[in-house]
Amino acid sequence: DQQVKQNSPSLSVQEGRISILNCDYTNSMFDYFLWYKKYPAEGPTFLISISSIKDKNEDGRFTVFLNKSAKHLSLHIVPSQPGDSAVYFCAASVQPSYDKVIFGPGTSLSVIP
Amino acid sequence: GAGVSQSPSNKVTEKGKDVELRCDPISGHTALYWYRQSLGQGLEFLIYFQGNSAPDKSGLPSDRFSAERTGGSVSTLTIQRTQQEDSAVYLCASSQGRGRTQYFGPGTRLLVL
Numbered sequence: 001d002q003q004v005k006q007n008s009p010s011l012s013v014q015e016g017r018i019s020i021l022n023c024d025y026t027n028s029m030f031d032y033f034l035w036y037k038k039y040p041a042e043g044p045t046f047l048i049s050i051s052s053i054k055d056k057n058e059d060g061r062f063t064v065f066l067n068k069s070a071k072h073l074s075l076h077i078v079p080s081q082p083g084d085s086a087v088y089f090c091a092a093s094v095q096p097s098y099d100k101v102i103f104g105p106g107t108s109l110s111v112i113p
Numbered sequence: 114g115a116g117v118s119q120s121p122s123n124k125v126t127e128k129g130k131d132v133e134l135r136c137d138p139i140s141g142h143t144a145l146y147w148y149r150q151s152l153g154q155g156l157e158f159l160i161y162f163q164g165n166s167a168p169d170k171s172g173l174p175s176d177r178f179s180a181e182r183t184g185g186s187v188s189t190l191t192i193q194r195t196q197q198e199d200s201a202v203y204l205c206a207s208s209q210g211r212g213r214t215q216y217f218g219p220g221t222r223l224l225v226l
Contacts, residue, residue, distance in 0.1 A: 002155075004155070006155075009153075034214075036217075041219065041220075042219055042220075043117065043204055043206070043216075043217025043218050043219050043220055044156070044204070044217045045216075045217065046214045046215065046216075049214075089155065089156060091156075100158060100161065100169065100171075101158070101215065102158070103148075103155045103156035103157075103158075104155050105153070105154055105155035106155055
């Protein structure tokens with residue numbers, strides 16, 4: 001029973017265009033969401049997060065949007081660069097402890113030069 | 114500064130043997146996590162240590178799996194009587210404590226023949 005779902009296992013985008021990675025969750029208790037990025041043979045690295053009190057958080061080329069009513073969040077990367085090619089994991093946790101973070105299966109993004 | 118390190122980076126073992134995986138967290142980080150990523154799957158939570166509190170072992174898949182953290186620093190994950198389904202990448206992460214970003218090590222790739 002996956003509580004965090006990323007229904008697209010892979011995505012290809014042309015360099016310079018927008019990449020949109022989607023994530024859905026089933027547990028309405030989740031109120032803190034994170035995106036991690038993983039290159040081959042490396043551990044995941046934190047990218048951006050959003051609390052449920054917000055519906056948007058932006059950091060440079062990366063923006064995360066949260067739609068609580070739909071239990072859906074998305075990560076937008078614009079403009080996409082070849083170095084963005086990686087696996088992106090959506091993750092969620094519950095306040096106040098954030099101790100246990102539930103990860104989705106990941107989406108592999110390929111940015112084509 | 115030094116990040117999270119894990120050893121060995123790769124481990125090939127025979128079914129039925131025991132293996133020990135090691136994690137050195139970032140100095141000063143009080144929280145330590147173990148995850149497993151099987152082929153094509155997301156990150157599966159295994160166990161969480163926070164300071165001197167009793168660890169959260171709720172993610173351990175069977176009693177063949179155990180972990181300890183000595184002196185609040187280094188952690189070892191032990192898998193007894195390994196099975197082929199234990200083959201995966203085992204990732205360790207540490208953080209400064211509750212509600213903080215997790216920093217991942219590069220992982221140990223375990224292959225059980």
